[in-house]
Amino acid sequence: MRKVLWLVAAVGAMLFCSCEVPEAEPRLAPVNVFPNPFTNQVGIFINELPAGSSASLRFVNDTNDELFEADQLQSGGVFFLDLSDEPSGLYFLEVEIAGETEVITALKLEVE
Secondary structure: OEEEEEEEEEOOEEEEEEEEEOOOOOOOOOEEEEOOOEOOEEEEEEOOOOOOOOEEEEEEEOOOOEEEEEEEEOOOOEEEEEOOOOOOEEEEEEEEEOOEEEEEEEEEOOOO
16 A cells, blocks of 8 residues: 545645555556557457456557457467558557457557
8 A cells, every 4th residue: 555645725724634545456458469669560469368258359440440350369369460551550459358348559650
């Protein structure tokens, strides 16, 4: 736990409050995009998933054109996408695990 000191000023009076705030547990994201930013190839790694669950992935560009989709993926899977024909810009990996969706942003840089 860490101590947090709050200072509140209201109508010319100051109030100090000291309280304990629990530290957030560090957690490994269930899905990682690497490297980020990337140039021609981007990797997608599926870490440890909750027991009995699988992941669904959808990789899209900034105009929502689908470049990759996969369902029922298990822990430990690795995918490499060749995006050398795609322009530089923002790309989005939509991850669904156990009914919850998260979006990971990836940046493609132009290679000269």
